[in-house]
Amino acid sequence: xxxxxxxxxxxxxxxxxxxxxxxxxxxxxxxxxxxxxxxxxxxxxxxxxxxxxxxxxxxxxxxxxxxxxxxxxxxxxxxxxxxxxxxxxxxxxxxxxxxxxxxxxxxxxxxxxxxxxxxxxxxxxxxxxxxxxxxxxxxxxxxxxxxxxxxxxxxxxxxxxxxxxxxxxxxxxxxxxxxxxxxxxxxxxxxxxxxxxxxxxxxxxxxxxxxxxxxxxxxxxxxxxxxxxxxxxxxxxxxxxxxxxxxxxxxxxxxxxxxxxxxxxxxxxxxxxxxxxxxxxxxxxxxxxxxxxxxxxxxxxxxxxxxxxxxxxxxxxxxxxxxxxxxxxxxxxxxxxxxxxxxxxxxxxxxxxxxxxxxxxxxxxxxxxxxxxxxxxxxxxxxxxxxxxxxxxxxxxxxxxxxxxxxxxxxxxxxxxxxxxxxxxxxxxxxxxxxxxxxxxxxxxxxxxxxxxxxxxxxxxxxxxxxxxxxxxxxxxxxxxxxxxxxxxxxxxxxxxxxxxxxxxxxxxxxxxxxxxxxxxxxxxxxx
Amino acid sequence: xxxxxxxxxxxxxxxxxxxxxxxxxxxxxxxxxxxxxxxxxxxxxxxxxxxxxxxxxxxxxxxxxxxxxxxxxxxxxxxxxxxxxxxxxxxxxxxxxxxxxxxxxxxxxxxxxxxxxxxxxxxxxxxxxxxxxxxxxxxxxxxxxxxxxxxxxxxxxxxxxxxx
Numbered sequence: 227x228x229x230x231x232x233x234x235x236x237x238x239x240x241x242x243x244x245x246x247x248x249x250x251x252x253x254x255x256x257x258x259x260x261x262x263x264x265x266x267x268x269x270x271x272x273x274x275x276x277x278x279x280x281x282x283x284x285x286x287x288x289x290x291x292x293x294x295x296x297x298x299x300x301x302x303x304x305x306x307x308x309x310x311x312x313x314x315x316x317x318x319x320x321x322x323x324x325x326x327x328x329x330x331x332x333x334x335x336x337x338x339x340x341x342x343x344x345x346x347x348x349x350x351x352x353x354x355x356x357x358x359x360x361x362x363x364x365x366x367x368x369x370x371x372x373x374x375x376x377x378x379x380x381x382x383x384x385x386x387x388x389x390x391x392x393x394x395x396x397x398x399x400x401x402x403x404x405x406x407x408x409x410x411x412x413x414x415x416x417x418x419x420x421x422x423x424x425x426x427x428x429x430x431x432x433x434x435x436x437x438x439x440x441x442x443x444x445x446x447x448x449x450x451x452x453x454x455x456x457x458x459x460x461x462x463x464x465x466x467x468x469x470x471x472x473x474x475x476x477x478x479x480x481x482x483x484x485x486x487x488x489x490x491x492x493x494x495x496x497x498x499x500x501x502x503x504x505x506x507x508x509x510x511x512x513x514x515x516x517x518x519x520x521x522x523x524x525x526x527x528x529x530x531x532x533x534x535x536x537x538x539x540x541x542x543x544x545x546x547x548x549x550x551x552x553x554x555x556x557x558x559x560x561x562x563x564x565x566x567x568x569x570x571x572x573x574x575x576x577x578x579x580x581x582x583x584x585x586x587x588x589x590x591x592x593x594x595x596x597x598x599x600x601x602x603x604x605x606x607x608x609x610x611x612x613x614x615x616x617x618x619x620x621x622x623x624x625x626x627x628x629x630x631x632x633x634x635x636x637x638x639x640x641x642x643x644x645x646x647x648x649x650x651x652x653x654x655x656x657x658x659x660x661x662x663x664x665x666x667x668x669x670x671x672x673x674x675x676x677x678x679x680x681x682x683x684x685x686x687x688x689x690x691x692x693x694x695x696x697x698x699x700x701x702x703x704x705x706x707x708x709x710x711x712x713x714x715x716x717x718x719x720x721x722x723x724x725x726x727x728x729x730x731x732x733x734x735x736x737x738x739x740x741x742x743x744x745x746x747x748x749x750x751x752x753x754x
Numbered sequence: 755x756x757x758x759x760x761x762x763x764x765x766x767x768x769x770x771x772x773x774x775x776x777x778x779x780x781x782x783x784x785x786x787x788x789x790x791x792x793x794x795x796x797x798x799x800x801x802x803x804x805x806x807x808x809x810x811x812x813x814x815x816x817x818x819x820x821x822x823x824x825x826x827x828x829x830x831x832x833x834x835x836x837x838x839x840x841x842x843x844x845x846x847x848x849x850x851x852x853x854x855x856x857x858x859x860x861x862x863x864x865x866x867x868x869x870x871x872x873x874x875x876x877x878x879x880x881x882x883x884x885x886x887x888x889x890x891x892x893x894x895x896x897x898x899x900x901x902x903x904x905x906x907x908x909x910x911x912x913x914x915x916x917x918x
Contacts, residue, residue, distance in 0.1 A: 269861070271860040271861040272860075272862060273859055274843070274846070275787070275837075275841045276841075276859050276860060277840065278787060278837040279787050281789075281833065281837075282785075282787040282788060282789050282837075283787040290789060292789075329884055330884065330886070330887035330889070330892055331884075331885040331886075331887050333887065334887045334888060337888065338885070338888070348887060349887065349891075350889060350891040350892075350895075350916050350918065351916045353912050353915045353916070354915065357909045357913075358909070361909070369906075369907070370903070372881060372882040372883055372884075372899070372903070373882075373883045374884055375884060375896075376898075376905070376907045376912075378906075378907050378909055378912065385867075386867040387867075388867040404883055423864075424863065424864025424865075424866055425864045425865050425866040425867050426860035426861050426863075426864040427860050427865055435861070435862075435864075544853070548865050549865045549866065549867045550865065550867040559883075584840045584845075584846070584849050585837060585840040588836055589832075589833070598765070598766040598817075599765060599766065599768065599814055600810075600814070602767060602768075603769075603773040607852055607853060610849070610853050610855070611853050611854065611855060
């Protein structure tokens with residue numbers, strides 16, 4: 227049995243997974259979380275003003291939500307706005323649970339396509355950890371997709387396609403495009419003490435029943451049972467280092483503002499692609515004048531978000547888009563890999579999302595033209611329940627114009643400067659968006675939609691936060707090694723989406739969690 | 755009641771013989787979670803110079819001018835008005851009658867998909883399509899996937915992949 231004091235900063239998807247794996251291996255684990263437990267029974271989906279709360283105090287955008295636990299993220303320099311949550315479970319509390327995996331090529335973008343940078347690990351290194359993660363969180367889906375490497379049978383069957391899904395699936399068959407029922411961290415049958423989804427719709431407001439996975443109900447009960455300690459209301463303000471340059475402790479403030487110091491042998495950052503670089507940069511000291519682990523000057527750089535287009539189809543008859551989980555049921559990866567004839571490198575996936583509730587539909591949903599005034603209700607009746615949206619998720623490449631930096635013009639309650647997001651859609655992704663919108667439009671027409679509208683870049687889709695402390699073999703160009711150890715401070719690990727060397731064109735959470743589980747095992751091995 | 759807010763709400767949601775007008779609904783509702791921006795917009799709209807509801811054409815034109823000249827306030831004010839309107843039981847009852855959407859919150863009953871499809875009608879997928887990454891594992895695993903498409907993989911098998 228190994229022994230070490232491990233402090234994890236952040237209790238979200240990756241912090242929770244790491245905590246469970248490390249505690250199970252006998253390490254002395256303490257996790258510091260600046261938010262609190264978000265109890266499922268407090269989910270607004272049981273109240274009549276649920277949709278209002280989706281755009282106010284339960285908004286995924288911390289600058290709208292303004293929770294006491296949130297830190298400021300200045301976003302007027304970003305075309306995509308942040309979507310994060312601070313609380314036990316992190317942003318998985320407010321996510322839609324779409325859980326596709328990276329493909330093997332996603333780890334080799336430089337050697338295969340001459341763009342971005344390769345990871346020092348590959349798909350096969352992570353595959354066992356994808357499986358382990360699936361077993362812990364419970365995944366609905368169907369194995370056998372020939373568009374991806376094999377995987378084990380899913381824990382529960384896939385979510386139902388519903389009316390629009392059946393139409394789009396049939397259209398994909400006629401077009402001869404790849405498609406498959408999507409993996410999701412959402413149960414369609416009871417599993418591990420959690421119930422099946424009842425299809426209420428807005429997963430990203432929080433799950434009342436617990437059918438949708440979030441780290442607070444999947445990993446944390448197991449981690450606590452294994453002996454991990456979780457301190458909530460603990461906002462870390464800096465990571466401290468000793469004379470040898472190693473990390474020694476973290477300074478944090480409780481909700482009263484009282485300062486605490488927790489010493490550790492190993493410190494693990496799991497704060498997300500904005501919070502992690504923010505804290506590393508804010509922890510600069512004379513030994514690390516540009517910020518911790520930043521001799522490469524890559525901390526905060528290479529921000530990748532996935533520009534996502536929304537292409538909405540409207541059918542003459544009702545497709546009851548409010549039935550079922552709202553974010554996914556099928557996807558096509560027909561345009562996922564590079565085809566030089568398309569004029570861009572890499573590719574995109576298209577997933578079918580269902581429609582929104584009455585309020586958001588009345589406000590236009592994903593780009594629908596619904597005016598106020600005399601014709602408002604007539605138009606509402608034409609649209610509500612008659613639409614579904616294809617989300618075109620484009621691979622982002624690292625770009626020097628996209629980064630996170632500190633901005634002292636605003637601070638959190640404890641004096642730590644705000645993070646500022648700089649993000650614009652880079653040229654390759656811009657061309658990809660054109661192609662993806664055209665493909666989605668063709669698909670919706672084939673599926674019988676009579677009216678199609680497009681939102682070129684969904685402005686609120688800043689939920690995939692990647693690349694700001696990237697993994698690599700060369701300390702001059704990367705922040706962490708293949709074990710998630712920072713090159714500069716070997717007892718400081720980063721296990722969240724910051725370490726992504728490439729973004730792929732899929733939701734990152736399963737890959738993040740697999741990386742965190744693998745990093746925990748490698749830490750244990752290194753201590754043995 | 756503030757005359758400008760009255761006109762604003764009436765202009766946005768005039769109602770019909772089926773749908774209640776905004777004036778019948780919006781001022782009955784409190785939105786305790788409304789954001790600062792929504793509340794500030796509501797205050798700002800209350801200072802606008804708007805024709806009375808008895809002049810609908812002029813009112814629409816005035817609102818269009820405000821929407822063009824101060825879209826941020828207009829949009830936030832609309833969020834407030836629509837937020838009140840579309841969470842009111844009377845409006846939800848009309849939606850249920852006209853659109854089939856149950857007039858209740860999503861939980862605890864949910865909105866289950868009724869045609870619960872377990873066998874998806876996939877027909878366009880007969881060949882393995884993922885791209886090789888230059889590793890030996892990819893070659894080996896794809897070969898098995900092609901030759902034994904019905905093979906059921908286990909965690910134990912997959913745990914050997916890193917060292918294949």
